[in-house]
Amino acid sequence: MIKFLLKGLLRDKSRSRMPVIVVAIGVTLTVFMHAYITGFMGDTMEMNARFSYGHVTVMTRAYAEEAEMNPNDLAILNTQELLDELNTQFPDMEWAPRIVFGGLVDVPDQTGETRTQGPAMAMGVDMLSPTSREIERLGLEKSLRSGTLPSSSGEILISDEFALKLGVEPGDQATLIGSTMAGAMSMENFIIAGTISFGIELMDRGSIIVDLDDARMALDMYDGAGMILGFTPGGYYNNDESIARAASFNETYADSDDEFAPVMKALGQQGMMGPYVELTEVWSVLISLIFILAMSLVLWNSGLLGGLRRYGEIGVRLAMGEEKRHVYGSMIIESVFIGLTGSVIGTVVGLSFAWIIQVYGIDISGMMEGASIMMPSEIRTRITPPDYYLGFIPGVFSTVLGTALAGISIYKRQTAKLFKELEA
């Protein structure tokens, strides 16, 4: 029976082609839309994750208390030990130690005297280890305006605008004057490898990126880190999961009353990110629901249209004595196939589109004319697990529902009138 129906569907293109195309397009749109919303909505969150909070952050308890001041005197001092512990407990996550500190960039003239000076916010990130993904995470390659990325220790990146203000270029030497974690003045020479632009005025005005080990040297914090950011493997923030991870980690130290014991906080538990995370979730669900609803209506309609399309055929079948129940049943089974086929095709196509845009992004810089590049000039989708099954809800369910509703009319048709209808 099923084989027979499948053959019918395959051979009679009018029965299968248009409905499958419609379902496929609809499912494509649904899947793509969901990935798009997730990416679009999560954009700000991921930006915060990459720059400041990670998906989770490990700090000392004392540091966490005053985290917004970057109190490096309260930093983690046994980073490697802690990293090993984190890697054992969360083998699927990536960990990135960072040090954020303030300082003064001092540029010498030929005689070594100060030529210009400017206050800087510095971020120490691991740019040189071959396994580090920090360069990619911070989008440094893309933000590079001149010069190159640091390739050896002692090289730094400096924000483009700041470089202009100080009158320095890649290749120039600069001295970073800061204070060690103990508060003593420290000076360290650096070569400017390249200039970058983040598109966030606050950062572009005066920030530098230093390799983590250089920062440790400058701040006299051997094996230290202000914080260790943790990133989940999919690269997408999951609030519940991250909070659970943080809770399980903190459990280990629950008995300690050391104010320098490590504490883990999820993105949503830091700064002002909490309400934002919740709202993003609500918003994404809402928009997705609207879409799935709209899609369901469209596919329902398409099911109805499919029923109509075959009005004549069904008339013939009934006239030949086929039972109404049988005709109805076969139509439903056919619609299940159509729905499934369309959903599979749609999901594959939708995911492909979403993947392309996740990788390459949509360039909206054209729409951003006149804007300082303070906002990402690209929009990216983000594929999440629901994208693999979400399309099937409208794809199969609505198609079948539409067919079922349209099929009811079969029962209304009177055999006596069939021939008259067919004549017409």
Added chain:
Amino acid sequence: MKLAIKLAYRNLIGAGLRTWLNVLVLSFSFVIIIWLNGVMKGWDYQAKNDMTHYEIGAGQYWHQDYDPFDPFTLAESHAPVPAAFKKEIDNGNMIAILKVQGSIFPQGRMLPVVLRGIDPKQGILKIPTHQLDTVTDAIPAIIGGMMAQSAKLKKGDRVIIRWRDDNGTFDATEILISEIFSSNVPSAEANQVYLSMKTLQDMMLLPEHATILTFADAHEPRPDISGWVHKPRHVLTKQVDDMIKTKTAGQSIMYGILLLLAMLAIFDTQVLSIFRRQKEIGTYVALGYTRKEVVMLFTVEGSMHAVLAAMAATIYGLPFLLWQAKVGWTMPIDTSQFGMAIAQTLYPVYTVGLVLTTVLLVTLTTAVVSYLPSRKIAKMNPTEALRGKLQ
């Protein structure tokens, strides 16, 4: 044409559920596009409005050395208020603000802050400066919610601030937090402590000095005053504009997909109509309709979905949109990290232009999508069509 519309209407209504499903989907597009755009407009409006009310007024003059990103410049970036503005200030149309560096010591911690002097009687900004006139033994001060949070301060708390006057002499005193305000403007709140202008000028030994002059009237021609830089409102709100631009760009892709969805339904419907109603088409031609007219008829019929959708959108969408404008939509965006003005709850703002553009856009798209399958009619052989033969 009138007949075409009448026929189209009857045909559509006759199709029953199918039509209403299409109309419903299409009306979603209307409501959602208008709503989301409204939220964006509302956001734009709110952000700029809050900035206007808590920080920038209708524009500002900055002391030429003032750099909001470099607190070290504060020591040099003040000067006596230019005589040219005295009258405007006396009339209450301009306020002078002095910004200096200081430290605050909540619970023995030291936090760097900016001390802002502001006239307690000012009426341009919504900051509750009248609370600076509170009579106490400590100097009354007000802070924003963000500052209260980071320094763990409450209303009524006493805390020591330390600063250095213009001579570099240290001074310190106890202040009383007489009010905490909430503004959605991070730059007006984070690390800012507001004191009475007179008090701060006395504290600093800087009588009559100011760092920023905020004016209330944008329309008055703004003279160039040497030593001061005029910052019109649109310059000060540029960050908001940029932010809105990105978000709008991101959303327009969403509208596009939504519209595509609706058009899928219309297209499908149109294709089927033309396929099923060949006899009807043949009849029209037999009755003397030109093929162009028949194409027109079907296009009108398809487009009428948009008209019905607009009506449906009015019926359920209008109350929704109005309700939204009243209670607001809580916006899932936190940009306080970037020092921008965004409230968590936004009140959508709908403009006539927005509604008209949306209606026009959706209707036009519908018309185009209805027309495309109808072109097939022009290629039909009327005799065959009349006989109902599939072509």
Added chain:
Amino acid sequence: MAFINTTTFSQPNANALLEKVDENMASENRISESTMIIHGRRDSRTITARTWSVGTEKSFTEYLSPAREQGTKMLKLEDQLWIYSPSTDRTIQISGHMLRQSVMGSDLSYEDMMDTRKLTDVYDARLEGEETIGGRPTWVVHLQARVDDIAYHSRKIWIDTERYVPLKEELFAKSGQLLKQTTFSEVKQIDGRWFPTAMRFKDMLKQGDGTEFIITSIQFNQDIPEHMFTKAVLRR
């Protein structure tokens, strides 16, 4: 006559007192070695240094330990201050807001070391009373700023009535708020003069245990070559 003498003796002129303290504390020049113990929130650090100075105008300090600070040099000439760091081979002039930074993480700022004017030149001194500190009787001298460009508007110094060395000093804000406190101890007789060899500095607005400063050796009136106080010496 005897009566007048007694009163003069028991209520000395405050300025004269400060002069006497100066005689003890100041010298033509000196070479000293010192240890600074900085009590942080987590741990304490010890820094040693050798300092050559002439009057209050010129001083040259070379840090000896810990390894990280070894070779760091600081030169003060009048109201200018330079720091040389061997790792960068650069000499940076400390000026403007950098002067407000703490010295090596201590409760002292560079600026605290910069005001070289004699106390009696910038403050009006007034004897306020007598107190006992650590078992030693002291005069309490109140200093009120006479000039405008000064960091601390008023000070209070507790001076040992017999040895003419300060035992405690408090620095006040214009409002009268206590900002910083220094206590002196381990007063020893060196080359015929009394000299406190241990000090503790504390920022009174901040939490913490402050900074200890211990002079481990000090020699007065030595032969210090003039080239010690040139910028060239920093890079040597």
